[in-house]
Amino acid sequence: MMFRFLQRPLAQLISMLRASKSKEGYASIGGGSPLRKITNDQANAIKLALQAKNKNASVYVGMRYWYPFTEEAIQQIKRDKVTKLVVLPLYPQFSISTTGSSLRVLQDIFRKDAYLSRLPCAIIRSWYQREGYVKSMADLIEQELQSFSLPDEVMIFFSAHGVPVSYVDEAGDPYKDQMEDCIFLIMKELKARGINNRHTLAFQSRVGPVQWLKPYTDEVLVELGRKGVKSLLAVPVSFVSEHIETLEEIDMEYKELALKSGIENWGRVPALNCSSPFINDLADAVIEALPSASAISTIASEEVDNDPFNYLKKLFFGSLLAIFLLLSPRMISAFRNKLL
Numbered sequence: 001m002m003f004r005f006l007q008r009p010l011a012q013l014i015s016m017l018r019a020s021k022s023k024e025g026y027a028s029i030g031g032g033s034p035l036r037k038i039t040n041d042q043a044n045a046i047k048l049a050l051q052a053k054n055k056n057a058s059v060y061v062g063m064r065y066w067y068p069f070t071e072e073a074i075q076q077i078k079r080d081k082v083t084k085l086v087v088l089p090l091y092p093q094f095s096i097s098t099t100g101s102s103l104r105v106l107q108d109i110f111r112k113d114a115y116l117s118r119l120p121c122a123i124i125r126s127w128y129q130r131e132g133y134v135k136s137m138a139d140l141i142e143q144e145l146q147s148f149s150l151p152d153e154v155m156i157f158f159s160a161h162g163v164p165v166s167y168v169d170e171a172g173d174p175y176k177d178q179m180e181d182c183i184f185l186i187m188k189e190l191k192a193r194g195i196n197n198r199h200t201l202a203f204q205s206r207v208g209p210v211q212w213l214k215p216y217t218d219e220v221l222v223e224l225g226r227k228g229v230k231s232l233l234a235v236p237v238s239f240v241s242e243h244i245e246t247l248e249e250i251d252m253e254y255k256e257l258a259l260k261s262g263i264e265n266w267g268r269v270p271a272l273n274c275s276s277p278f279i280n281d282l283a284d285a286v287i288e289a290l291p292s293a294s295a296i297s298t299i300a301s302e303e304v305d306n307d308p309f310n311y312l313k314k315l316f317f318g319s320l321l322a323i324f325l326l327l328s329p330r331m332i333s334a335f336r337n338k339l340l
Helices: 002-028 035-052 071-078 100-112 133-143 165-169 175-192 217-226 244-260 275-293 308-326 327-340
Strands: 085-087 120-123 156-163 199-204 231-236 267-268
Touching: 035 275, 071 100, 120 275, 133 175, 133 231, 133 267, 133 275, 156 165, 156 217, 156 244, 165 175, 175 199, 175 327, 199 244, 217 244, 231 244, 231 308, 244 267
Parallel strands: 085 120, 156 199, 156 231, 231 267
Antiparallel strands: none
């Protein structure tokens, strides 16, 4: 499909357009994100939870775009002579842009290494449907609702990280379906507790000239204010750690927009971070995955298109689109800002 050919230039475009905005965002929350510290804390907490379940394990943190990089974690795994590995992405829902991207890196590295290619490995592709996660999210929502003077009148506003529509429509990304199923499960748990608040789902963090999943968070906030919603509880459902998209985008940008749009009472559910029930459930997920471990070389790779005509067609149209994106005024401005 043409989409796969364009995935890298599209990702580079999104990265460039986000750069200047992210710099301003980090400045507004004190100059840096707590993501790395929280992730390390989560790793340590999972290790302790595993020990409490009589499973002694080493836990490694690998990140795609910042230290410690995935490649560094893998080298440490080799040095430690690990005999079995469970890959636990900290993304509840699967997307080709998050978990999928990380798994492709792992597969490329493992297949080129004699030791790693034989290492039994289990991959937890998504875990939003796990009872521990669902109940932990419901616990946080139930707790935050009590901070409102009229809890029953609060609109529960799930804000998920967006992805380009083409990921879903052209590449078959299950992210949108999994996100909607995730919201259904959380609301089902809340209703079982007698909490019947209205709710809605929107997608945040869009950037660039491509269409992203709708409805957009900023547009929905304005519309809710127009419809007379006065109390709103924001739930960052894609994120399990506090970082720039919760602390700056939701807590500052979206809160300000909501209040300007007529919403009077604003609240936000904190990220799960190191919540004990959440961490305990992730430890259970790791233990449950162990029996399925097998050499990563046996995992199916992306299909390869061997048709020369199709390849040339992708090359031609992909190059035209890439040139269009790179020469767009906004992209040129992003490059200029980065260079300066």
